Amino acid sequence: MGGMGRRGGRGALLAVFALAGLTAACDDAGPASPFDDEALLAEEDALALALLNDDLATEAALAMAEVSGPAAMRGGMGPMHRQAAEGLAAEARLRFQEARAALADGDQTRAAERAREARRLVAQAMVEAGGARALRGAAERMEHLEDWVRGEMGAYEDAAGLLGELARLRETARRRMQEGNFLDAAAAGVLAEQRHRFRHRWQQMDPADRVERAELMVGLAGEAVALAARILEGAGGADAEQARFLALAEEELAQAVAALEGDAPWRAVHLAHLAQWSALKAVVLPG
Numbered sequence: 001m002g003g004m005g006r007r008g009g010r011g012a013l014l015a016v017f018a019l020a021g022l023t024a025a026c027d028d029a030g031p032a033s034p035f036d037d038e039a040l041l042a043e044e045d046a047l048a049l050a051l052l053n054d055d056l057a058t059e060a061a062l063a064m065a066e067v068s069g070p071a072a073m074r075g076g077m078g079p080m081h082r083q084a085a086e087g088l089a090a091e092a093r094l095r096f097q098e099a100r101a102a103l104a105d106g107d108q109t110r111a112a113e114r115a116r117e118a119r120r121l122v123a124q125a126m127v128e129a130g131g132a133r134a135l136r137g138a139a140e141r142m143e144h145l146e147d148w149v150r151g152e153m154g155a156y157e158d159a160a161g162l163l164g165e166l167a168r169l170r171e172t173a174r175r176r177m178q179e180g181n182f183l184d185a186a187a188a189g190v191l192a193e194q195r196h197r198f199r200h201r202w203q204q205m206d207p208a209d210r211v212e213r214a215e216l217m218v219g220l221a222g223e224a225v226a227l228a229a230r231i232l233e234g235a236g237g238a239d240a241e242q243a244r245f246l247a248l249a250e251e252e253l254a255q256a257v258a259a260l261e262g263d264a265p266w267r268a269v270h271l272a273h274l275a276q277w278s279a280l281k282a283v284v285l286p287g
Contacts, residue, residue: 043168044116044169044172044188044191045112045115045116047165047169047191047195048099048112048115048116048119048191048194049103049108049111049112049115050198051194051195051198052096052099052100052103052111052115053100053103054194054197054198056198056202056266057194057195057197057198058096058194059267059270060193060194060196060197060270061092061096061118061119061122061190061191061193061194062089062092062093062096062122063267063270063271063274064122064125064126064138064190064193064274065085065088065089065092065121065122065125065126066086066089066125067129067248067251067252067255067271067274068085068088068089068125068126068128068129068130068248069081069082069083069085069086069089069125069128069129070082070251070254070255071085071129071130071247071248071250071251071252072085072128072129074247074248074250074251075129075243075244075246075247075248076243076247077128077129077244081128081129082128084125084128085125085128085129088121088122088124088128089121089122089125091121092118092119092121092122092125093118095114095115095117095118095121096114096115096118098110098114099111099112099113099114099115102114116187119187119190119191120183120184120187122187122190123138123183123184123186123187123189123190124183126138126186129244129247129248129251130244130245130248131241131244132182133241133244133245134186134244134248135182135183135185135186136177136186137245137277137278137281138185138186138189138190139170139173139174139176139177139182139185139186139188139189141189141192141193141277142169142170142173142188142189142192143170145166145192145193145196146163146166146167146170148196148273149162149163149166149196150163155200155201156199156200156201157200157201158199159199162195162196162199165192165195166192166195166196169188169189169191169192169195170188170192172185172188173185173186173188173189176188193270197266197270202266210265210266211260211265213265213269214259214260214265214266214268214269214272215260217256217268217269217272217273218257218260218268218272220272220276221252221253221256221271221272221273221275221276221279222253224249224275224276224279224280225246225249225250225253225275225276227279228246228249228279228280228282228283229246231283232246232282232283238282242282242283243282245279245281245282246278246279246282248278249275249276249278249279249282252271252272252274252275252278253271253272255267255271256268256269256270256271256272256275259271
């Protein structure tokens with residue numbers, strides 16, 4: 001197995017072990033960050049414009065929206081939520097396409113605006129499957145991404161710089177949550193997912209190592225989801241919000257398996273990683 005696959009495996013195992021050991025979660029938002037809104041927006045736009053032409057970075061965001069429709073049905077939220085999620089995901093894809101076209105025309109302002117709209121649409125789609133908690137979860141996940149990068153520094157271009165980006169986006173999201181702006185907090189989380197993909201040396205990996213890594217990640221995600229289901233069953237069953245997160249994890253896992261079988265290893269890795277996180281959230285949510 002390639003070196004990055006082994007390091008990624010150890011990081012993924014931490015998520016599985018965390019499900020067994022975590023019984024409560026602290027929620028310390030910390031003090032508001034004294035950042036200037038315009039400066040924050042300018043940095044976000046710059047980060048977004050730099051990756052607009054990276055297909056996998058765009059797909060990393062869209063996968064979070066496109067999984068929401070079937071997850072809503074799996075979680076018992078009904079066809080109206082599925083249709084709404086699918087419509088929002090389609091709109092997000094169109095906005096990303098418009099952003100890329102604007103960038104090609106040299107209109108960076110329009111490109112940034114369309115990319116911003118796309119990220120917010122992704123966040124809105126997530127609500128259809130996970131409720132309002134999904135927005136908070138998308139923002140909270142950035143800290144997990146930072147841990148992931150620290151666990152395999154050699155797998156990223158300028159890992160230290162990426163950690164700085166993720167930390168600033170996390171602080172931005174935290175401040176927005178304190179202000180009650182959960183949608184834009186989650187949109188910052190979507191951008192963090194994109195930057196994480198953008199900086200990963202995925203294309204430099206041997207194709208066989210990519211498949212091996214994807215197989216490992218999907219397998220570990222399967223363990224995490226199964227373990228979460230057993231923990232919740234042993235605790236007397238899941239409440240409505242836990243059930244939605246578990247349903248989301250199950251759908252993300254199902255789509256990760258489909259991506260692996262469909263020769264899309266990066267999508268499989270990304271969805272498997274999301275499945276582990278959603279399974280963890282289902283267990284620690286009551287805290």
